[in-house]
Amino acid sequence: MSEGKVHPKNLDGFKSLFETLYPSLCLFANKYLNDMDMAKDIVQEVFIKIWERDTPYPNFYAIKSLLYKSVKNRCLDYLKSKYHRSMVQPPDIDFDHMVTNTFFYTQLTLIDTYAQLETAIKQLPKKSEAVIRLTLNAYTNKEIAEELSISKNTVKSQKRIAYKKLRHALGSLLNIF
């Protein structure tokens, strides 16, 4: 290990954790803060804090749960201190609802669903990716064909390819717990 530098081996692993969870954590924080820049700052802080902690975690979902919990707590702290400092009445956001576990779990479910979808779709070849994204937007085969200037049969065959691959992706990639 060279001086003043973090062990690169460990940093690689940490970076891959960051790249996997950072976007969805930002999206999650933004549900509390409604301020994406602030959301990013808070998530980055949490990652740095996590690096400093010296606790072993048994598996991936444990660290993932911890990250979401920490981000939630930091967001709520921030909201509390902001309203306290500025002495303004809490605005039209329902702060009482936001501190509940119901809000937390509901948002977590939604964000994780979006993230899982995105991860699975990203695995697809470019053409089927485009077809699937339009399908999710409730386009019919005919509309997809027009939008992408391809034939309806190509749309169908791209869908077949996509679903076959997605079954693989969803079968194992998303089954990692």
Next chain:
Amino acid sequence: MTIFRDIFKLSKKLSKALLENKGFRDLEASDLFSDDAKTHIIQHLSNEAIKENLELLNQIDKEADWKNVAEGISGYGKVKPKKHSSISSFYKIAAAILIFISIGYLTINNSIENEDLDTSTTEILAGTDKAILTLDDGSAIVLDEKKQYKNAMVKSDGERLTYTKANTSSKRSFNYLTVPRGGQYQIALSDGTLVWLNADSKLKYPVNFVEGEPRTVELVYGEAYFEVSPSAEHQGNHFKVLTKQQEVDVLGTIFNIKAYNDEPYMYTTLVEGHINILVGDTLEVLIPNEQTQIDLRTNQLTKSIVNVDYDVAWVKGYFNFKDTSLKDIMRVLSRWYDVTITFETQALEHVKFSGLLHKKQNIEDILNGIKNTKFINDYDLKNKTITIK
């Protein structure tokens, strides 16, 4: 903590339902949420909401923001360099799972674009189609992908051995097909039943089945996947697979038997149809997606429901692991790549990984992938022996 596990499981099911355009049955059945919360979730899984949120996810610049975090970390590193060695365990595991999976996918993608992966740079090659056919008179014929073989009853195209049905089948003669480590092979038996044999496996079977008797074969050891031709086409004659511990009786169906001598359990997994398993005096009936596990020391049988995709992935050219210990993964790899694998650090045997691997992948790529997770410290490859450190 289980609530998180439940949430992550639910969101996985939801994403699947969305992609397959199915309803939200799993959410409706869930007791995690009140009806109000469920309604809220469904409203936010509308096409518009999904589109908006996926776009937001894509707008986030991971690379740029990672630089901020890396700076924060190296700042910390300068102050307290001592702590480095001890803080890593949690993300080692996280990364282990992630990277292992991404490697699996990379390989699949590569293999689709480039069917012939170059494996010439390493002395350890992925397995190939090969087997030894032992005839009734004891003579042995080496079969491999470059060789074609033919006699009166049977021919091989290098990948599959195909028997033809004889007109008269009074004389009973047996052949053996032995697949070495680093091999795999298929057989079409004279009744049309297809058998895939995995590496390090041996099947004994009659050249022709005797009419009016059960069609019986024996899996001497190893793993085999059967697609049995229906009894209706063979005067109702059942098909039987014998192993040391059990007798499987079927009419026409698809199933997998894994019966290696160096493993503590034997597994029988049903894909389609139904089968009867006789162990000692116990009869067990399997329906699709059920698996029996027999403890080879005590002969004790347990039954469970499984996702058969994991058990039959090998037939389709993949290895698919789910929460599988490194020891079990290495056992599978050692057969396919014909290597010996030992663990210098015993504790690593029990680390669990999930992921999909392509069977044509170079073993060093797999090992490097696992090494890059930082979960294993290193590996050593010498004379077909791999040491995990």
